Amino acid sequence: VSQLSYNHLHSAHCESGVTAALLTHHGLPMTEPMAFGIGSGLFFIHLPFKSVFGAPNLSFRKAPGAVFKTLGRRLGIEFEVRHYRDAVKANADLDALLAQGTPIGLQTNVYWLSYMPRRFRFQFNAHNLVVYGKDEGGWRVSDPVLEEPQVCTPESLDRARFAKGFLAPRGRAYFIARPPKVSSDRLRTAVRRGILSTGFSMSRIPLPIFGHKAIWLLADRMQKWPTLYKDPHDSISQLAMVVRMQEEIGTGGAGFRYLYAAFLQQAAVVLDDKRYQEFSATMTGIGDGWRSFAGKCARICRAGKADVDAFAEVAAIVHACGERERALFDQIFNHEKARPRRATVALAAGQPQ
């Protein structure tokens, strides 16, 4: 029986939650929105074909693992990411790291996690959790999406870590190798870089499958679903999948938009810039827009009819959200770009701006 003293952090998005909790454990207080923002977690991708599960290919965030890695790089944290081929070596390493007093983040498949509610378990390979101890019943697991720490049986954790398919975790384990030391100046620069990167990728990538253009692409295609699919059930299930990805799968509401608004608010304090309070309020408004989209979709789902007008209406909301995000991230990018680099350094030295 071994167990670290580890504080469970209940959070909205699994990966930013894990990242924030690991950093806090190693003595660098970090909130979930901050981790999400510095790691540039917010994104939008839409590929114009179906996935193997028949769902529309879209994501409100960057690829799994991106937040932890990007944040680690930007803050100069010594971290390690490992992949494994088999469970024996993976578990031996887990034991060894726990013995050293290091909690470990793991990428897992939700379906195999024994403690998850049955109807929440589906094939999704990019769920993150922290292992912080072991006893007779199994691994002690801090799953950031749930309120309390859980116990996971060894067999199910092995299955979850070595599930196959899209975004297969391949036993991915990550941890912080040495207690991080981050100066307030470095933090400020990291926040700045996180904002610039998200601002760029949401407003300026000249490809239709990324950023605000992908939101428009989704809106355009969504509008055609009732005429494209003969069976109304098909178009409804496509719409339902969009709403699930936006709300259900650990996003903190409105496809990470509220989470990002929380980050912008904290960035206002870190960068000592009141403008970010306004950006945050705008972001919240955009999140409300996505929420109203979800509400309308729910009505379509319940009605069970693929009505062309109803689909046009929800597509228009999505398009409007895309336009508002383009405007906001364009503004944020320009605002942050215009800030002289020296000002950040001077601020750190305690001189007036």
Next chain:
Amino acid sequence: VKQDEVPQDDSFLDGHRKAAYAVDEKGNYVVVPSKGYEAEVAATAVALYEVDRAVQHAWDQVKRGEVSPLAYHFAVRQWPLSLAAAELGISRLRLWWHLKPGAFAGLSPAWKKRYCEALALTEAQLVTVPDAPEKLMGQAP
């Protein structure tokens, strides 16, 4: 959303609550535990009915002797054929062959063991399907 407007609707979380971000009366963001959001529940219900339908369809086919019980086990695990092949480490062509009842009946013990391990089933469970198909949602509306 405002702190007191965070949806607290009945959901599929079986009593768990998840974290939602909302603003308090001063406009500051806080984390509020949420029991669920009805729009999300409606969308999830669509997906769960779909799984149920696929499971029922596979179960019917097995009962009619059109496919081997593997089809049912895959449907319960929400494995499309490509994912099932990846999980088992075999080609789709071979899987297609094993989905035929005749071919499945003649499988060697080694193959059966391999399927049992991949599907986390005993051999008795592997070669048959339950008396009633597993349901996540009950009867369709």
